[in-house]
Amino acid sequence: MTTVTTRPTTLTATDLRDWLAEPAGPRLVDVRTPAEFAASHIPGSYNVPLPLLEEHRRELAEHLDDDVVLVCRSGARASRAESALADTGTDHLHVLDGGITAWESAGGDVVAGEGGWDLERQVRLVAGSIVLTGILASTVVPQAKWLSAGIGAGLTGAALTNTCAMGALLSRMPHNRRHEPTPEAVFAQLRGGRN
Structure with missing residues (x-):
């Protein structure tokens, strides 16, 4: 069942935290590299790296029947993901303004693990x-x-x-693609319900 909300397309970390506390919270799709996702992510997030999302956007859209909040480091890649999915007719998309950086600054919970440097640091x-x-x-x-x-x-x-362009090239490097999910694995997770 498609759930369309009247929430803004761009959400603050506080807006997202409040929404996640509701029984019918959104799905979280983190479009950062697998290495960035492994380093830290919002609990319950699905990792769908931006290149995979852009390549398989039509198939992915078929599995996104709920409200979806797109997350990246700062909001730029999530906005690109929103544009790619909007081209498929998906209309229940939201972007976390400021990304995981804003989420952590606002005191949001994260699952911390071992991972590499975020993409912006690698570019610098x-x-x-x-x-x-x-x-x-x-x-x-x-x-x-x-x-x-x-x-x-x-x-x-x-x-x-x-x-x-440098970030796009670096995201394709082997150290950033470690643990990269396959499209089939992502679709199976999305079919299985919320994380």
């Missing part, structure tokens, strides 16, 4: 390392400064478009 490490390497190398080979300029341009573009 890789981008910073490339910029530093470009600057140091430019003392010997002046053209190496353009490597740093390219990273700067990429980060500027990422901020303006609210996307991140």
Whole structure:
């Protein structure tokens, strides 16, 4: 049975905590990488990494007959997931504003485990390392400064478009895909009811 609410499409951590306390709370779909999800997630969340969600959005939408709150680190990937699922006609989607970061800041419960760095931290490490390497190398080979300029341009573009090509590439690295669920496993979990 489809449950359509009058709740806003963007929820604060407090709104979500109150809604989860109700008997007919929403499903939580966390679209971060499996490594990020393993590090910490909201209890009862399903991990459906954004690339898997985007590739299998139509099949996934068939299993989302309740209200769904999409969660990521800050809200950007969850907004992308919302757009991908909205294209399938799914209309009971919500995004946790500020993501898991806002949830934890508001004192929300998390399941903590061992996991890797979140994607944003990985991007900062890789981008910073490339910029530093470009600057140091430019003392010997002046053209190496353009490597740093390219990273700067990429980060500027990422901020303006609210996307991140480097983050997308890093999310496909083996250490971020450890324990990645298969589409079949995700569909089976969703058919089985709430976590």
